[in-house]
Amino acid sequence: MSDNSLANLRIILVNTSHTGNIGSVARAMKTMGLSELTLVDPVQKPDSHASALAAGATDVLQRAQIVSTLSEAIHDCGMVIGTSARNRTLDWPLLGPREAAAQALAESQNHKVALVFGRESSGLTNEELQQCTHHVHIPTNPDYSSLNLAMAVQTLAYEVRMQWLEADKLPQAAESEYPLTEDLERFYVHLESTLKDTGFIIKNHQGQVMAKLRRLFTRARPEANELNILRGILASVDKQQKR
Numbered sequence: 448m449s450d451n452s453l454a455n456l457r458i459i460l461v462n463t464s465h466t467g468n469i470g471s472v473a474r475a476m477k478t479m480g481l482s483e484l485t486l487v488d489p490v491q492k493p494d495s496h497a498s499a500l501a502a503g504a505t506d507v508l509q510r511a512q513i514v515s516t517l518s519e520a521i522h523d524c525g526m527v528i529g530t531s532a533r534n535r536t537l538d539w540p541l542l543g544p545r546e547a548a549a550q551a552l553a554e555s556q557n558h559k560v561a562l563v564f565g566r567e568s569s570g571l572t573n574e575e576l577q578q579c580t581h582h583v584h585i586p587t588n589p590d591y592s593s594l595n596l597a598m599a600v601q602t603l604a605y606e607v608r609m610q611w612l613e614a615d616k617l618p619q620a621a622e623s624e625y626p627l628t629e630d631l632e633r634f635y636v637h638l639e640s641t642l643k644d645t646g647f648i649i650k651n652h653q654g655q656v657m658a659k660l661r662r663l664f665t666r667a668r669p670e671a672n673e674l675n676i677l678r679g680i681l682a683s684v685d686k687q688q689k690r
Contacts, residue, residue, distance in 0.1 A: 470500030525558030
């Protein structure tokens with residue numbers, strides 16, 4: 448498998464508190480051949496402390512992109528895997544580290560794939576996890592599950608590296624074309640607007656309808672042409688509503 452598969456993998460850190468952790472993550476990435484790092488709303492930009500802990504991976508730090516929101520960081524990705532430390536109210540497609548690495552590498556042959564890591568103290572919010580197509584859980588010791596940010600990145604980066612070195616055992620790249628996350632978000636905005644117009648969603652009592660619909664479509668994972676069909680259906684409903 449070519450290096451392009453690794454180049455299409457993006458590590459995303461959300462709202463990181465300590466610059467030293469950013470440097471340690473850069474080091475963990477480079478040791479496993481990963482180079483694309485995106486920082487979402489870091490409390491502080493990488494500084495000399497980050498560079499010191501990055502050791503020889505300061506080039507990864509220097510190339511890191513800084514954006515304001517997770518949606519900006521994943522807009523061009525076809526697969527987004529969010530790390531989750533605990534069970535959530537609404538279950539999402541859940542992968543183990545090895546399975547996540549295999550699927551991420553397989554899909555990275557066709558499009559960008561993001562591995563998303565949350566805050567040191569509280570991880571990703573439910574809203575952020577709902578922007579991911581899959582979740583991954585690292586099965587740590589339940590009696591002591593403390594895993595710092597760089598350790599979590601190193602664990603998944605190692606699995607990616609091992610899968611890449613054994614590329615002949617990877618699943619074949621999916622022949623289907625999946626929509627990018629920005630296309631999915633436009634669909635969800637359109638869906639919510641249409642459901643409000645038809646009265647299915649009552650504006651003052653929205654409840655968990657959209658969260659549950661997001662889970663449904665995430666589980667089904669429509670292909671790009673199927674998403675176009677769904678958008679066409681919504682457009683026809685909108686047209687009838689205007690009449």
